[in-house]
Amino acid sequence: xxxxxxxxxxxxxxxxxxxxxxxxxxxxxxxxxxxxxxxxxxxxxxxxxxxxxxxxxxxxxxxxxxxxxxxxxxxxxxxxxxxxxxxxxxxxxxxxxxxxxxxxxxxxxxxxxxxxxxxxxxxxxxxxxxxxxxxxxxxxxxxxxxxxxxxxxxxxxxxxxxxxxxxxxxxxxxxxxxxxxxxxxxxxxxxxxxxxxxxxxxxxxxxxxxxxxxxxxxxxxxxxxxxxxxxxxxxxxxxxxxxxxxxxxxxxxxxxxxxxxxxxxxxxxxxxxxxxxxxxxxxxxxxxxxxxxxxxxxxxxxxxxxxxxxxxxxxxxx
Amino acid sequence: xxxxxxxxxxxxxxxxxxxxxxxxxxxxxxxxxxxxxxxxxxxxxxxxxxxxxxxxxxxxxxxxxxxxxxxxxxxxxxxxxxxxxxxxxxxxxxxxxxxxxxxxxxxxxxxxxxxxxxxxxxxxxxxxxxxxxxxxxxxxxxxxxxxxxxxxxxxxxxxxxxxxxxxxxxxxxxxxxxxxxxxxxxxxxxxxxxxxxxxxxxxxxxxxxxxxxxxxxxxxxxxxxxxxxxxxxxxxxxxxxxxx
Numbered sequence: 005x006x007x008x009x010x011x012x013x014x015x016x017x018x019x020x021x022x023x024x025x026x027x028x029x030x031x032x033x034x035x036x037x038x039x040x041x042x043x044x045x046x047x048x049x050x051x052x053x054x055x056x057x058x059x060x061x062x063x064x065x066x067x068x069x070x071x072x073x074x075x076x077x078x079x080x081x082x083x084x085x086x087x088x089x090x091x092x093x094x095x096x097x098x099x100x101x102x103x104x105x106x107x108x109x110x111x112x113x114x115x116x117x118x119x120x121x122x123x124x125x126x127x128x129x130x131x132x133x134x135x136x137x138x139x140x141x142x143x144x145x146x147x148x149x150x151x152x153x154x155x156x157x158x159x160x161x162x163x164x165x166x167x168x169x170x171x172x173x174x175x176x177x178x179x180x181x182x183x184x185x186x187x188x189x190x191x192x193x194x195x196x197x198x199x200x201x202x203x204x205x206x207x208x209x210x211x212x213x214x215x216x217x218x219x220x221x222x223x224x225x226x227x228x229x230x231x232x233x234x235x236x237x238x239x240x241x242x243x244x245x246x247x248x249x250x251x252x253x254x255x256x257x258x259x260x261x262x263x264x265x266x267x268x269x270x271x272x273x274x275x276x277x278x279x280x281x282x283x284x285x286x287x288x289x290x291x292x293x294x295x296x297x298x299x300x301x302x303x304x305x306x307x308x309x310x311x312x313x314x315x316x317x318x319x320x321x322x
Numbered sequence: 323x324x325x326x327x328x329x330x331x332x333x334x335x336x337x338x339x340x341x342x343x344x345x346x347x348x349x350x351x352x353x354x355x356x357x358x359x360x361x362x363x364x365x366x367x368x369x370x371x372x373x374x375x376x377x378x379x380x381x382x383x384x385x386x387x388x389x390x391x392x393x394x395x396x397x398x399x400x401x402x403x404x405x406x407x408x409x410x411x412x413x414x415x416x417x418x419x420x421x422x423x424x425x426x427x428x429x430x431x432x433x434x435x436x437x438x439x440x441x442x443x444x445x446x447x448x449x450x451x452x453x454x455x456x457x458x459x460x461x462x463x464x465x466x467x468x469x470x471x472x473x474x475x476x477x478x479x480x481x482x483x484x485x486x487x488x489x490x491x492x493x494x495x496x497x498x499x500x501x502x503x504x505x506x507x508x509x510x511x512x513x514x515x516x517x518x519x520x521x522x523x524x525x526x527x528x529x530x531x532x533x534x535x536x537x538x539x540x541x542x543x544x545x546x547x548x549x550x551x552x553x554x555x556x557x558x559x560x561x562x563x564x565x566x
Contacts, residue, residue, distance in 0.1 A: 018565075055409045058565050080411040087409070091402030095339040096332075107328040108410050136339070152406070 008032045009054065009160055009190055014063035016049055023049040025214035026063075031207075033159075036186045038205030038222075039194035042315050046214040047194040048088050051164050054192070055085040067160055081109075084158035088165055090149030094138030098129050098148045101137060102155065109156040119155065127151045127181070143174040150178065154185065161185065163193040167200060179204050198307040212315040222307065227279060229305030230313075235282045236263070237290075238271045238299035248272065250293070254285050269298060325412040329420025330427070337428050346390060350432045353382055358439060371449050375439050376457040376533045380497050380525055383468050388489035390429065391472020392482040394421050395560065399480040408564060418557045422473050429465040433458065453535035460532030463545040464525055468493050470552035477560045493525075500524025 009031050016024040024046040031037045041047045052058040054065050056076050065072040065079075072079045093101055102123065106116045124130060127147040132140055137148060146166070153161060166182070167175040182191060182204050195201065201208050202222050210218035210225070218225060226232060239247060244265060251260045256277055263271040276282045283302060290297055337343040354375065358364045362374025398404040407417055443449045472489040479485050498504050500521050509517050521527065528541040 052405070052565070057405050057409050077411045077413055080409060083409070085406075085409045087402065087405040089402060091406055093332075093336065093403055094401065095336050100332075100335070100339075104328065104332045105410075107331075108325060108412060110324075 008068065009192070010064075010066040011050075011054065012064045012066070014050060014053055014065070015061045016046075016053060016058065017061055022214050024053070024060075027211065027214070027216050028063075029209060029216065029219060031190050031192060033190050034187055035207055036182065036191045036193065036205045038201040038208040039192060039211065040196065040198070040201060040208055040218075040311060041194075041211040042196070045211050045315070047211055048164055049214075050211070051085075051162050051192070051194060052087075055083055055087075055162050056080050057087075081156075082159045084153035084156065084161045086149050086153040086163045086166055089168070090146050092137045092145060092148055092152075094136065096137055097134050098124075098137060098140075098144075098151070099133040101148065102151055105152050105155050111156075123151045123155050126154070128177075142169050143171065146170060146174070146178070150181065154181075159189060161189050161191045161193075163191070165194055165196075167195065167197065175200075198311060201307060210311060210314050217314045218310070223304075225310050226305030226307055228314075229303075229307075229310045231273070231275070231303040231309065232305030233276050233279050233281055234303045235274045235276075235286050236271065236299065236301045236303065237274060237286065237297065238269060240296040240298055241268050242270075242295065244270045247295070250289070251286075254282075254289055256280055256282055256285055271299070273303075325416040326420040326423070329407075329412065329417055330424045333421050333424030334427055337424070342390075342393075343428065346386065346428075347432045347435060350382065350386055351435060353386075354378065354436055355439070357382065369447075372439065372443055372454050372457055373533070375436070376461055376529075379461045380464065380529060383465055384493055384497060385490060387429065387465060387468035388472050388486045388493065390425055391469050391489055392476050392485035394425060394473045395477035395556075396479055396482045396485045399477075400482075404560075404564060408560075414557050414561055418473070418553055418560070422469065422553055422556075425469050425473070426466050429469065430462055433462055433465065450535065453533070456535045456537050457533040459537060460529050460541075463532070463542070464529045467496070467525065467545050467548045467552075470549040470556070471496070474552045474556040474559065477556055478563065496523065497525045500527045 011030070012028050014024055014027045015022075027046070027050055029037075039047050039051070049058065053060045054067075054072075056065075056072050056079065059073075067079045068082060070079050096104070102120055103116075106120055111119050124133065127150055129144070129147055129151060132144050137145060140148070146169075150163075150166065153163065163182070167178050170178065179200065182193065185191065186204075186206075193204070205222060208218070208220065208222055208225055209216060218228070237251075244262065247270065248260050248262060251257060251272060251274055254274075258275045258277045261273045261275070263273055265271070274282060274286065281302075287300070289295075290300075357378035358375040362378060364374050367374065395404070398407060408414070440454055443454070444451075468489075471492050472485070475489045475492065476482075476485040479488075495504075501524070505517055505521055508520060522544075528544045531538060531541050
């Protein structure tokens with residue numbers, strides 16, 4: 005049970021609304037779990053239950069073998085948490101605030117000073133240490149929030165939308181920071197930016213209407229996309245209808261879609277049966293018929309499409 | 323204990339990071355001076371004691387303490403920092419106590435800064451300093467009771483104005499319950515023991531008893547249990563309603 009969180013049958017209602025409905029999953033050390041879902045799907049509620057802010061109606065949260073409900077303080081010691089929007093005490097300075105965090109995390113004296121220096125360097129806060137947090141830019145505020153979360157080098161890191169509202173450079177910095185910590189920690193982060201999942205996550209979970217609807221590596225999720233392994237082919241010359249029929253007749257081809265057609269250039273998308281690879285078949289056909297190829301590319305599948313289809317209940321085709 | 327101290331320190335310094343501390347202290351000193359010297363007729367009554375000073379404290383606290391207490395939890399709620407605070411490795415009672423004690427210590431500082439009045443009384447005459455000390459103890463305890471009520475009410479809302487008004491009203495009830503205004507309403511129909519119970523809940527009767535110079539264990543228990551009750555309710559209510 006070392007280095008993991010285990011969530012079992014978590015449920016939470018707010019009045020008549022079921023916010024989280026029977027969610028179970030486990031995350032191991034070294035994994036960065038991306039928590040995806042539309043707004044209001046229950047991501048933040050789940051994270052609030054994992055960090056012990058909310059008490060679940062039923063279900064258990066086990067962190068490194070300890071049940072959160074039975075030993076809340078012990079479990080909270082091992083978690084670093086960045087709540088949504090990174091709330092901070094606006095009157096305090098980053099120096100004062102991190103000092104408070106240090107002391108509440110049990111650091112004193114020399115150890116505290118060393119840890120403060122390390123953390124401040126890690127998130128580049130040196131230049132604003134003595135300005136009130138309320139006057140800082142969004143990027144700096146987020147860094148203070150991150151510093152607070154990683155201060156005690158926790159085994160488990162829960163980050164609720166860590167890059168929300170940051171500019172592309174700041175996003176990149178935060179992602180690099182997360183990636184650098186990934187190896188020795190269990191990291192769960194929520195986001196609705198799909199590129200972020202590809203950039204930092206080793207696994208992704210999609211949650212919709214409080215239910216877990218998808219769980220896999222980003223590549224596996226992409227494979228669920230309708231366009232996964234489809235081949236896009238642009239041909240110059242030739243009769244469009246004839247070519248389409250010929251493509252459709254190839255083995256392993258499920259359907260052919262004409263994407264665009266102008267002058268004598270026609271772009272087709274060829275969908276495979278059961279997501280199999282079509283490249284060899286098609287390139288062979290191209291050679292045999294000596295088609296004039298302008299473009300040939302394979303679709304990896306699109307996360308946003310998978311995301312949309314599993315979170316809106318749109319029929320899924322594979 | 324260590325955690326209470328850490329929360330206490332953060333909270334107390336945050337008063338002095340904002341104008342709250344200075345505004346509160348200045349207004350408190352100014353008003354207590356006005357009340358003592360003008361309404362209380364400190365000089366004219368020709369007695370070397372601080373009775374006119376202390377007798378206005380319940381009324382002064384009635385609007386100043388809710389102003390101090392309203393932010394205790396309502397602000398954490400509004401700013402979302404309650405989520406930060408309660409996911410740190412501290413137990414709920416430690417958070418409640420740390421914040422409460424900081425606010426109480428702050429009123430203690432404000433109260434201590436009224437020492438010139440005590441110096442004046444000593445310069446002009448020979449007051450019974452034992453009674454003066456008892457007065458300060460009583461006033462401090464009463465401030466603590468007001469604050470405990472305010473802390474509890476403050477945790478129920480994210481709106482500081484609501485916290486202020488509700489706290490002031492609850493405190494007013496506690497102050498007035500020894501007054502004929504309230505007691506007459508009950509005495510016509512309620513049994514005598516009930517009227518006496520209501521009367522015994524009054525801040526005034528206990529506070530006045532202490533400021534007379536008699537620190538009775540019963541009065542101390544009254545304030546201590548009142549504070550304990552409201553803080554206990556505070557901890558329970560936050561636990562229940564922290565996510566709302």
